[in-house]
Structures are given as C-alpha cells and as structure tokens.
Amino acid sequence: MNPLSLIKQSAGTLLIELATRPMQPQRRQLLTHAHGNVLDVGIGSGSSLSLYPDTVTHVAGLEPEPTNWLLNRRAKKVADNFSYETTTASAHEIPFEDQAFDTVTFQLTLCTIPDPARALAEARRVLKPDGTLLFLEHLRHTDPKVAATQDKVAPLWQKIAGGCRLNQATTEIIEAAGFKYNWREAVIDKQPPRILSHITWGAATKSG
Numbered sequence: 404m405n406p407l408s409l410i411k412q413s414a415g416t417l418l419i420e421l422a423t424r425p426m427q428p429q430r431r432q433l434l435t436h437a438h439g440n441v442l443d444v445g446i447g448s449g450s451s452l453s454l455y456p457d458t459v460t461h462v463a464g465l466e467p468e469p470t471n472w473l474l475n476r477r478a479k480k481v482a483d484n485f486s487y488e489t490t491t492a493s494a495h496e497i498p499f500e501d502q503a504f505d506t507v508t509f510q511l512t513l514c515t516i517p518d519p520a521r522a523l524a525e526a527r528r529v530l531k532p533d534g535t536l537l538f539l540e541h542l543r544h545t546d547p548k549v550a551a552t553q554d555k556v557a558p559l560w561q562k563i564a565g566g567c568r569l570n571q572a573t574t575e576i577i578e579a580a581g582f583k584y585n586w587r588e589a590v591i592d593k594q595p596p597r598i599l600s601h602i603t604w605g606a607a608t609k610s611g
C-alpha cells in the first residue's frame with residue numbers, strides 16, 4: 404500500500420474507532436449470541452474479535468478494503484480461541500458456498516455497504532437454515548428534528564465516514580430481505596452526537 408493510501412486508511416480507522424466506541428456494550432451483548440462458523444461482514448479493524456464467545460469455532464472476516472493493520476494485530480491475539488481468516492471481497496458477492504455459516508454478523512456495516520438489500524440476500528444464502536443473523540446498526544432517528552439534521556448532514560458524513568448513510572431505516576431493509584426478528588433492542592442515547600444516537604441490535608432468522 405502506498406503511503407498516501409496508508410494515511411487515508413489509518414485516519415478512517417481512527418474515525419470509525421472513535422465513532423463506534425460508545426456502542427461497545429451493545430456489541431458485547433450481541434456477540435454472546437454468536438456460535439459455530441461465523442461470517443463477520445465488513446469486519447473493518449476487528450473491534451468485534453475480542454468479544455466472540457467460546458461457542459465460536461471459526462471467524463471469517465469479509466472486507467472489501469485491503470487488510471487493516473489493526474485487524475491483523477487483533478486477529479493474532481485471538482488465535483488461541485478460534486481460527487480466523489480475512490477474505491477480501493464485497494458483501495454484494497460473498498465468496499462462500501450456500502449454507503456455510505451458523506452465524507452472520509453485520510456490525511455497523513449495513514449503513515455503509517452500497518446495496519444493503521443485496522448484501523442481506525447474500526447473507527441469507529450463506530446462512531444455514533437455522534442460522535442466526537446478528538446485527539448492530541445506527542438508525543434514522545425517531546425525533547423528526549434529529550432526523551432532519553441527519554438528512555442535512557448525511558451527504559457530508561457519507562464523504563468523510565467511508566460511505567456511511569446516517570439516516571437509513573435499516574430495520575425495514577432487514578425484514579424486507581426475508582428475515583424475522585427473534586429479538587431486537589433499541590436505545591436512544593441522550594449523549595451527543597445525537598445524529599448517531601438511535602441504535603438497534605438483535606438477532607434474526609430466515610423467514611419463510
């Protein structure tokens with residue numbers, strides 16, 4: 404990687420680490436539900452890796468970007484707990500066989516993947532029939548004033564935050580992709596920044 408790309412990647416990593424740190428408690432709770440062979444879509448710098456429980460045997464991290472140095476470091480640390488490998492590919496075309504995974508996770512990625520419906524269709528394909536989809540996402544705010552601010556800020560945010568759509572109604576997209584919720588929690592954090600304060604996390608299985 405050339406020095407300019409490395410600086411850009413490191414700055415992006417730092418921004419995402421800072422913006423997503425407040426959601427670590429929800430991520431921690433969510434990942435206690437992961438088991439078996441896990442696909443972590445858009446694993447980024449690997450903030451999830453230290454949180455997978457003993458019930459996980461293997462994690463495949465999917466990432467379209469060239470491998471992140473922080474992800475490599477975190478992957479080495481968990482090597483005693485489960486096997487890990489990064490696959491460089493887009494969620495639009497997941498390079499794994501049908502029904503290969505017990506768990507597929509999207510953590511703060513459905514907001515960034517250009518076509519989330521397509522990514523979810525792929526997730527559905529690679530999940531076992533009784534497999535679990537785990538998600539943690541920020542949402543369009545329920546307060547119309549905050550939602551209006553999100554709409555205003557969204558174009559700039561998308562440019563500086565790697566394509567993230569701040570104002571997306573992601574829970575509707577998950578259901579429309581053929582999943583039903585087993586459980587879902589949501590919180591509206593009173594702390595700033597309010598544009599990132601409506602968060603949801605939960606588990607879903609294939610419907611129908």
Ligand SMILES: C[S@@+](CC[C@H](N)C(=O)[O-])C[C@H]1O[C@@H](n2cnc3c(N)ncnc32)[C@H](O)[C@@H]1O
Pocket residue numbers: 419423444445446447448449450451465466467468492493494495509510511512515516517565567
């Ligand atoms: C906000 S970051 C979240 C990273 C990580 N999941 C976390 O929670 O820290 C969004 C991630 O989605 C990834 N992403 C963007 N487009 C993608 C695509 N088409 N397929 C898979 N991942 C994608 C980005 O490279 C980035 O790592």
